[in-house]
Amino acid sequence: MPTISMTVNGKPVSAEAEGRTLLVQFLRETLGLTGTHVGCDTSQCGACVVHVDGQSVKACTMFAGEAEGADVTTIEGLAPGEGELHPIQEAFRDNHGLQCGFCTPGMVMTAADLLKRNASPTEAEIREYLEGNLCRCTGYQNIVKAIQDAAGRMAAE
């Protein structure tokens, strides 16, 4: 089996993986980073969204070997430090942007990607950017509100 190396949440990691090993399997099963979820496994729901070299991707639709040498950020790597939350995570908590929480890691990672590109998105732009993230609980309203709130907090920082 080939050995794959990449940087995950700022730390270099190296482990064996088959050609068919998905990035999400590598993160969850090999590295034990179970914050990234698998909802549909068919590229539809976005529960598995992580950042690869700064871009949001569906980790269930990319092979681990394709991320060789890449810089990967998962939901575990978003907060600035132990016991702290990222402003987007805080805004989700304060605005009831989650109920069961299953979609949340993907929602937060997609929101982080959006706010990096567009620091003050309109409601329509937020909804459009969340096109590939499905939530079965919230009806999206509070997720959108949370992202608007997060944009404000991040601008104030």
Place this chain on the structure above:
Amino acid sequence: MYEFELVKPASLAEAIEALKAEEAQPLGGGQTLIPTLKQRLAQPGSLVSLAGIPELVGVEVKGKVVNIKGATPHARVAELTASAFPALAAMADNIGDPAVRHRGTIGGSLANNDPAACYPAAALACGATLVLTGPEGAREIVADDYFQGMFATDLGEGEIVTEIRFPIPEASNYQKFVQPASRFAMVGVFVAKYADGVRVAVTGASEEGVFRWTEAETALTADFSPAALESLSVPAEGMMGDIHASPEYRAHLVGVMTRRAVAAS
């Protein structure tokens, strides 16, 4: 998924070499291929990844032509063609969702030729030229000859879509009626106006895959306005029908989307 070897060539020449192996297949962004592999609908011996080959990624504007390298992701196309060819940029920016656009590539879309995909409509409406590179070297083929019915193209064994050359139209627009569950086109129409005439290509509608609506082209070449299309319609016969839309509805949408595309051009 069945087992396979993941090969990561550093150059186009290495990729062509790697594709000579038994049951080897190119891997673009994997946004179509990986779901297919998960369903065990394909069993390649090896996948040759094109994403990391620098000479296969990028956009070049040369006079009135936009050249897009085959492994350029949709998001990069949207970014890099925004000023030279805004209708194409807008189309690329509306494929699937952001994560799909960060991985999925133009070459993968054109190789797959899904009957509801967006790029085939753009390539056919613009009379784009595709460059296909294989063990025998590179060859050029025009979009009209390249597309051969749904999921069928002229792409040969071991060949890679390495470049697509779009002549930039004087006016153009793509209108997509989104199928909200898949985010593909229920019906999509690309209209492109050139000095020597107008071309109209339709995706998502026909059982034969992407096609040119020639009656609309003739009418629009004479008078480039939505009114020129008023008495025209495509027959429901030969249109796809499924739980999302009947053949009659798709035929109706072809007219509506074409008029909207002309109005927005």
